[in-house]
Amino acid sequence: MLEKIEKLEAEIKEAISKITDLKSAEELRIKYFSKKGEFTRLFDEFRNLPKEEKPKIGQLLNKVKNELNEIFKNKQAQLKAEKAESENYIDLTLPGKKRELGSYHLLTQTLREIKGIFGKLGFSIHEGPELESDYYNFEALNFPPDHPARDMQDTFFINDKFLLRTHTSPVQARLMQSRDLPIRAIIPGKVYRNEAISAKSYCLFHQVEGLYIDTDVTFAELVGTLVSFAREFFGEDVKYRFRPSFFPFTEPSAEVDIWWEPSGKEGRWLEILGCGMVDPNVLEFNGIDSEKYTGYAFGLGIERMTMLKYGIDDIRVFFDNDKRFLEQF
Numbered sequence: 001m002l003e004k005i006e007k008l009e010a011e012i013k014e015a016i017s018k019i020t021d022l023k024s025a026e027e028l029r030i031k032y033f034s035k036k037g038e039f040t041r042l043f044d045e046f047r048n049l050p051k052e053e054k055p056k057i058g059q060l061l062n063k064v065k066n067e068l069n070e071i072f073k074n075k076q077a078q079l080k081a082e083k084a085e086s087e088n089y090i091d092l093t094l095p096g097k098k099r100e101l102g103s104y105h106l107l108t109q110t111l112r113e114i115k116g117i118f119g120k121l122g123f124s125i126h127e128g129p130e131l132e133s134d135y136y137n138f139e140a141l142n143f144p145p146d147h148p149a150r151d152m153q154d155t156f157f158i159n160d161k162f163l164l165r166t167h168t169s170p171v172q173a174r175l176m177q178s179r180d181l182p183i184r185a186i187i188p189g190k191v192y193r194n195e196a197i198s199a200k201s202y203c204l205f206h207q208v209e210g211l212y213i214d215t216d217v218t219f220a221e222l223v224g225t226l227v228s229f230a231r232e233f234f235g236e237d238v239k240y241r242f243r244p245s246f247f248p249f250t251e252p253s254a255e256v257d258i259w260w261e262p263s264g265k266e267g268r269w270l271e272i273l274g275c276g277m278v279d280p281n282v283l284e285f286n287g288i289d290s291e292k293y294t295g296y297a298f299g300l301g302i303e304r305m306t307m308l309k310y311g312i313d314d315i316r317v318f319f320d321n322d323k324r325f326l327e328q329f
């Protein structure tokens with residue numbers, strides 16, 4: 001028995017000195033120290049020894065086992081430390097990886113700016129559905145049944161009742177029907193038109209609708225609000241003009257043009273919005289007493305305004321998502 005113990009001791013010592021990684025350390029642990037390992041076998045043999053030999057051999061067996069265990073544990077800890085060190089090694093001479101940061105799309109930036117300006121003027125923000133009914137998009141806004149805008153040429157119809165909204169004005173009707181007065185709101189959102197795609201027009205674009213309804217709202221206030229908005233957005237010296245126009249849901253109606261002078265090219269007027277006093281028919285249709293209340297409304301074209309402000313001459317760049325364009329802003 002003694003011999004066996006000594007032999008095993010030598011064998012294990014040798015084996016421990018030879019292990020080089022954690023995997024072989026684990027194999028060694030199983031082979032010698034686990035429940036089914038060599039030591040357990042020796043203890044089994046020990047149980048069958050004559051009584052008088054037991055104390056001496058038992059002590060020895062325990063001592064050897066504990067010592068070897070200690071040596072093994074130290075070796076294992078050393079291997080673990082080496083492994084951690086090699087994994088944490090950083091080669092400072094390697095070239096870095098550039099992490100690309102996203103940024104807000106230019107249209108989002110414009111939208112935020114517009115919201116900020118109207119927020120300061122006391123307008124709250126509302127939204128409405130892009131999939132809209134004919135009722136809100138046209139009927140509630142005083143469009144006659146045969147109005148050309150209803151034509152398949154302009155409108156993406158889903159069926160005879162539903163369509164992709166062609167402007168943000170239907171949310172005017174929704175607000176009038178559901179809100180307490182006064183209303184002072186802007187409504188940003190996407191609109192859709194079935195037009196040929198070109199540098200000037202796209203099948204999808206963004207508008208910000210404005211609606212103000214109260215007991216004494218005047219056309220002068222509309223002009224004042226839009227002019228102070230234009231000054232803040234384009235700068236104090238912005239050149240603008242109000243031009244008479246027509247919309248079924250406003251009376252009188254106007255459009256606002258901004259003077260644009262691209263460098264090296266001849267200047268011209270560019271339309272950025274439609275506006276007017278809410279037609280009394282529209283107020284009444286949507287449940288508001290037109291004797292008591294008046295209101296104004298406007299609809300800004302976000303792509304147009306952005307093109308003017310940043311000197312962009314093709315609307316399609318907003319939707320291509322070419323990084324070379326996006327990264328400039």
Ligand code: PHE
Pocket residue numbers: 166167168169209210247250273274275276297298299
């Ligand atoms: N909805 C109109 C358009 O898309 C713009 C507009 C809005 C005009 C509000 C007057 C009042 O062309």
